[in-house]
Amino acid sequence: MNISSVGVVGAGTMGNGIAQAFAVAGIPVTMTDIGQAQLDRGLKTIDASLERLVKKDRMSAADKAATMGRVETSTGLGAVASADLVIEAATERLDLKLDLFGRIDALAKADALIATNTSSISVTRLAAATKRPDRVIGMHFFNPVPVMQLVELIRGLQTSDATYAAVEAACKKIGKTPVKVKNSPGFVVNRMLCPMINEAIFALGEGLATPAEIDEAMKLGCNHPIGPLALCDLIGLDVELAVLNVLFEGFKDPKYRPAPLLVEMVEAGYLGRKAGRGFYSYG
Ligand SMILES: NC(=O)c1ccc[n+]([C@@H]2O[C@H](COP(=O)([O-])OP(=O)(O)OC[C@H]3O[C@@H](n4cnc5c(N)ncnc54)[C@H](O)[C@@H]3O)[C@@H](O)[C@H]2O)c1
Numbered sequence: 001m002n003i004s005s006v007g008v009v010g011a012g013t014m015g016n017g018i019a020q021a022f023a024v025a026g027i028p029v030t031m032t033d034i035g036q037a038q039l040d041r042g043l044k045t046i047d048a049s050l051e052r053l054v055k056k057d058r059m060s061a062a063d064k065a066a067t068m069g070r071v072e073t074s075t076g077l078g079a080v081a082s083a084d085l086v087i088e089a090a091t092e093r094l095d096l097k098l099d100l101f102g103r104i105d106a107l108a109k110a111d112a113l114i115a116t117n118t119s120s121i122s123v124t125r126l127a128a129a130t131k132r133p134d135r136v137i138g139m140h141f142f143n144p145v146p147v148m149q150l151v152e153l154i155r156g157l158q159t160s161d162a163t164y165a166a167v168e169a170a171c172k173k174i175g176k177t178p179v180k181v182k183n184s185p186g187f188v189v190n191r192m193l194c195p196m197i198n199e200a201i202f203a204l205g206e207g208l209a210t211p212a213e214i215d216e217a218m219k220l221g222c223n224h225p226i227g228p229l230a231l232c233d234l235i236g237l238d239v240e241l242a243v244l245n246v247l248f249e250g251f252k253d254p255k256y257r258p259a260p261l262l263v264e265m266v267e268a269g270y271l272g273r274k275a276g277r278g279f280y281s282y283g
Pocket of ligand 1: 141274
């Protein structure tokens with residue numbers, strides 16, 4: 001199956017980045033969310049991201065306008081009905097995603113593929129909430145989507161070879177590198193990354209060093225391009241907590257228990273960059 005139109009459900013950090021990646025590659029996208037404010041924010045983020053490319057002479061103003069013209073928005077989920085591939089990138093909550101998968105399944109074309117960008121939830125479980133489990137797959141993009149190369153492609157137990165092949169081709173078409181991963185809590189990257197970030201939060205909570213010192217140490221000591229706490233602010237503290245909870249519950253292993261400071265910061269609404277405050281403050 002050739003994918004020539006895409007629906008993206010959720011216009012947040014990941015959703016607008018995914019929409020941008022497809023639109024830049026010439027594929028029309030319809031982005032939906034629960035409110036106009038979320039859609040406006042998503043569109044503004046795409047516009048600002050493309051404008052940076054124009055300023056750096058990596059995209060012409062005409063190409064930017066054409067790319068923006070390929071992104072439609074709607075507050076109604078029904079807007080994804082004509083898409084060949086619907087990518088769910090809504091809030092990381094199992095109940096919310098199970099409900100969305102049932103509704104997307106009812107609205108999408110019979111032969112459409114449905115992907116989830118979940119960081120940690122079982123693709124097999126989401127697929128089972130539809131009447132087309134063979135046409136469901138995990139497409140785990142990384143943040144920020146326009147710059148990050150990797151897409152973990154997660155096969156649920158039911159995912160067909162044809163679905164995998166079509167989505168793999170779509171990833172390559174938008175210039176990404178897919179890596180095949182089995183369905184398992186946290187998949188591959190987050191299984192290693194999120195415990196490392198969690199350990200940095202434990203270190204901070206225990207007063208070992210300040211956020212800036214912890215980040216500087218990891219950048220200089222491990223050659224990481226960004227420190228774990230700055231990265232957590234970028235990912236979103238709520239997303240980090242949700243992934244840790246899935247690892248903790250999925251493996252029943254205490255090594256994945258979330259740091260108390262992370263739990264408390266999420267309770268306070270200090271969710272990172274998107275909230276203007278996390279381990280650092282953003283003006
Ligand atoms: N943030 C990251 O670094 C990252 C990386 C990879 C994957 N993910 C995954 O991507 C997904 C989205 O995460 P995010 O960081 O973009 O979150 P976000 O909070 O920035 O955005 C989520 C969006 O989903 C919308 N939404 C909620 N319910 C909805 C519904 N019923 N219909 C349509 N839209 C709805 C919200 O209004 C919000 O705009 C999650 O599953 C997350 O685990 C996140």
